[in-house]
Amino acid sequence: MSSMSARPTLPAQSSDSKGSKPVNPAFVLATASATCALIVLDTNVVAVSLPSIARSFHASFADVEWVVSAYMVAFASCLLPAGGLADRVGRKRMLLLGLAVFFVASLGCGAAPSAAMLNVARAVKGVGAAMLLTAALAVIANTFHEGPARVRAWAVWGTCMGLATTVAPLVGGVITQWLGWRWIFLLNLPVCAGLAWCASRSIHESRNPDPGPLDAAGSILFGLALALGIWALIELPTDGLASWTTGARLAACALLFGAFVQVQRSRAHAMVDLALFRQPRFVAAVLAMFGYAACAQVMMTFLPLYLQNAFGLSAVMAGVGMLPFALAMVLGPYIGAVLARRLPGMALLSSGLLLIAAGNLLTAWVAGDASYALVALGMVVTGLGAGIMNGDTQKAIMACVPPDRTGMASGISTTTRFTAIVTSVGVLGAVLAARTHAAFLAGTQMTPDVKAALEAGLMSRMLAGDLAQATAHLPPAPRSALVSAAHTSFASGFAAALYLAGAVGVSIAVGIWLLGRKGEAVVGNGVASNG
Numbered sequence: 001m002s003s004m005s006a007r008p009t010l011p012a013q014s015s016d017s018k019g020s021k022p023v024n025p026a027f028v029l030a031t032a033s034a035t036c037a038l039i040v041l042d043t044n045v046v047a048v049s050l051p052s053i054a055r056s057f058h059a060s061f062a063d064v065e066w067v068v069s070a071y072m073v074a075f076a077s078c079l080l081p082a083g084g085l086a087d088r089v090g091r092k093r094m095l096l097l098g099l100a101v102f103f104v105a106s107l108g109c110g111a112a113p114s115a116a117m118l119n120v121a122r123a124v125k126g127v128g129a130a131m132l133l134t135a136a137l138a139v140i141a142n143t144f145h146e147g148p149a150r151v152r153a154w155a156v157w158g159t160c161m162g163l164a165t166t167v168a169p170l171v172g173g174v175i176t177q178w179l180g181w182r183w184i185f186l187l188n189l190p191v192c193a194g195l196a197w198c199a200s201r202s203i204h205e206s207r208n209p210d211p212g213p214l215d216a217a218g219s220i221l222f223g224l225a226l227a228l229g230i231w232a233l234i235e236l237p238t239d240g241l242a243s244w245t246t247g248a249r250l251a252a253c254a255l256l257f258g259a260f261v262q263v264q265r266s267r268a269h270a271m272v273d274l275a276l277f278r279q280p281r282f283v284a285a286v287l288a289m290f291g292y293a294a295c296a297q298v299m300m301t302f303l304p305l306y307l308q309n310a311f312g313l314s315a316v317m318a319g320v321g322m323l324p325f326a327l328a329m330v331l332g333p334y335i336g337a338v339l340a341r342r343l344p345g346m347a348l349l350s351s352g353l354l355l356i357a358a359g360n361l362l363t364a365w366v367a368g369d370a371s372y373a374l375v376a377l378g379m380v381v382t383g384l385g386a387g388i389m390n391g392d393t394q395k396a397i398m399a400c401v402p403p404d405r406t407g408m409a410s411g412i413s414t415t416t417r418f419t420a421i422v423t424s425v426g427v428l429g430a431v432l433a434a435r436t437h438a439a440f441l442a443g444t445q446m447t448p449d450v451k452a453a454l455e456a457g458l459m460s461r462m463l464a465g466d467l468a469q470a471t472a473h474l475p476p477a478p479r480s481a482l483v484s485a486a487h488t489s490f491a492s493g494f495a496a497a498l499y500l501a502g503a504v505g506v507s508i509a510v511g512i513w514l515l516g517r518k519g520e521a522v523v524g525n526g527v528a529s530n531g
Contacts, residue, residue, distance in 0.1 A: 025153075027202040028143050032136040033157045035095065035195055037164035038102075039129050042188065043071070044165060048172035048304040048319050049181040056181065057115040065234045065429050068301055070119040072422035073230050074126030077223030079415040080271040083134040084214055091138045092203045096196055098131030103192040109185035133414055141398070142206045158333060158390060165390075166326035169304060173319025215271045218263045222271075225256035226419060233426025237433035272412060281346065284515035285396035286416050288349040291508035292393050293420035295501045296356045296386035299325065301425055302432070302497065303379070310491040311372065321372065325379035325386075332387015339388070346516025349392060350509045355385030357505030364498035368491045393417075428497040436493030444485045 050064045057063070086094040105128055108121030144153040175184050232249035239246050264272050276282045303325065307318040332352075339348055359382025366374035397413040 024202060025143055025149070027198070029140060029153050029156055031195065031198040031202050032095075032139045032143075033160040035099075035132055035136040035199070036157065037160045038188070038191060038195065039133050040161050040164040041168050041171070042125075042129070044168035044300045045172035045175075045184055046071075047301045048169050048315050048322075049176040049184055050301075050305060051308050052176050052181045052315060053115070053118070057118075059115045061429075061433060062234050062238065063115045063119075065425060066119045067115070067122060068425055069230050069234060069422050071122040071126040071129070072418050072425070073223075073227050074123040075130050076126075076415050076418040076422055077219070077226050078127050078130035079134055079418065080222065080412070081214065081216075081219040082130040083138070083412075084271055085131075086135045086138050087207060088214065090205045090207045091135045091142065092199065092205045094131050094135040095139065095199050095203065098128050098135060099192045099196045099199070101125075101128030102132060103128075103189060106185045106188035106192070110182045130414075137414070139203055139206070154395060158394075161390060162330045162333065162387065165300070166323075166330055168300070169322035169326060170316075170319040172304075173314070173316040176315040178316075215263070215267055218260055218267070218271050221256050221260035221263060225253050225260060226422070228256065229253035230422055230426045233423070233430055236426075236430040237437070276412075280515040280518040282397070284346050284349070284512045285393065285399075286412070287508055287515070288353060288389060288512050289393040289397060289413060289416045290420040291353045291505055291512070292356065292386065292389040293417045294424035295353070295360060295505040295508075296382055296389070297417070298421050298424040298428060298501070299360075299382065301421075302428065302494065306367070306490070306494045310367070310487050310494065311370070312487065321376075322379070324376040325383040328380045328383025329387040329390065332384045333390065335384060336388035336392060340392075344516065345392070345396060346512055349389060349396065350513040350516065352385045352388035352392070353505050353509040353512065355388065356382050357385075357502045357509065359383070359385060360498045360505060361502035364495040364502065367495035367498065368488070370491075424501070428501060431500055432493040432497045434493075435496035436489045439489035439492040440485055443489060444482070 046067065050067060053059065053067060054064050082094065082098075102125060105121050105125035109118055109125060112118035112121055140153055140157060144150040172184060175181075175187065228249050232246050232253065235249075236246060261274070264274050277286075300322075303322055304315075304318045307313045307321045308315070311321075313321060336348065336352065339351065343351065359378050359380070362381055363375055363378030366378060394413050397416070
């Protein structure tokens with residue numbers, strides 16, 4: 001039985017729209033799916049524009065990482081409380097409020113005068129995105145109950161996510177090169193207005209009739225722990241692993257996360273029902289989501305940087321260059337549907353993650369060969385594995401959560417996904433920076449011009465995609481040699497990051513398989529004892 005068909009029937013939800021016109025399920029699904037697609041599009045479209053942002057603000061690699069991470073940290077930190085709020089105050093109300101926050105933050109991003117202000121606006125945007133995504137997922141789950149209608153609804157949702165992922169790099173490249181990176185954010189304004197009009201007309205209000213108190217302490221502890229951990233990882237190339245600042249941030253992260261777990265254990269209405277983690281199949285599903293996001297989705301951030309830094313591609317061509325990965329993600333669910341008829345659910349998730357790991361290792365192996373065709377082959381393998389897992393990880397998690405807390409279910413699922421992405425950006429970014437720096441020093445003659453460029457922040461600006469301006473003051477001959485060495489060293493750093501991602505993917509895939517077998521044994525023993 002698939003994780004989708006295993007979901008229990010949802011109970012009736014309270015509604016503020018009694019007596020109003022009937023719900024059009026297709027229009028509700030279209031509106032909610034388009035809202036989720038906006039989040040996915042906005043999350044992935046920015047990556048292609050990062051070098052342009054770096055050039056505009058003369059930003060460092062850490063600044064560029066924060067363009068992604070400020071959004072992701074706020075997003076992941078707010079997903080759990082946003083899910084609870086959606087259940088409490090109403091999914092429609094939360095959706096409309098989220099669109100308003102997203103609208104204002106997009107305007108702030110488009111008008112940002114500095115990298116610091118851009119990152120602040122990105123953080124606010126992450127809060128709005130969390131409100132949007134949890135509310136939209138809960139609307140779908142509450143509108144479509146058990147049976148074929150629900151299966152079709154989640155299939156449509158998954159297709160929309162796949163399409164948004166597919167077009168994001170190309171859209172980002174076209175907008176960045178032809179209109180400027182600010183329009184990536186400003187074009188959200190009419191989209192938010194249109195979605196708000198659709199939501200106000202199509203969605204009837206629903207909420208959990210017995211939501212319990214909000215867990216403000218848990219929300220704050222989780223958010224602070226995540227932010228400190230990512231801060232430590234992003235600043236690791238600058239501060240070093242042995243520095244007291246890195247140690248203090250990591251220690252504070254661990255203490256705050258431990259406090260968060262204790263708060264969840266002591267509350268009757270916690271954001272996360274920790275009892276779920278006693279179920280091997282639930283733990284396996286969460287691990288699958290984490291592995292998928294950390295080893296596949298994070299490539300949406302690093303692949304554009306690699307294509308532009310190692311191959312010298314423009315923003316548009318980098319977007320085109322990512323199409324093999326994105327198109328394979330669209331094809332992946334169809335392969336997954338065929339495999340699902342032959343493999344148990346956990347075996348399918350484990351196989352999908354192994355495919356992602358194989359694609360990462362293949363791409364790492366050929367990253368330094370300056371052959372786009374070989375890199376594209378690795379992208380295809382990774383994309384196929386990502387496509388297999390994209391919908392099934394979401395379904396597997398939500399299938400294990402009590403039906404009266406669909407907001408919590410979407411919160412757990414999406415928190416896992418984006419926590420994995422932002423953690424992976426920090427870890428793989430640190431590996432990328434360290435290996436690139438080491439390769440550059442090993443392969444470059446330390447002339448006075450090169451030493452002066454390094455002291456002026458050449459490595460950080462090169463990693464961010466601002467190599468042309470960082471070397472503009474040098475004479476032609478040393479500049480050409482420096483650019484060539486920078487391209488080669490970045491490819492080496494990218495390969496190191498992918499080797500780590502591949503190893504992590506294999507390890508998690510093995511864990512999923514073992515937990516799946518343990519879960520099957522538990523179910524079998526339960527059936528035997530009942531018999």
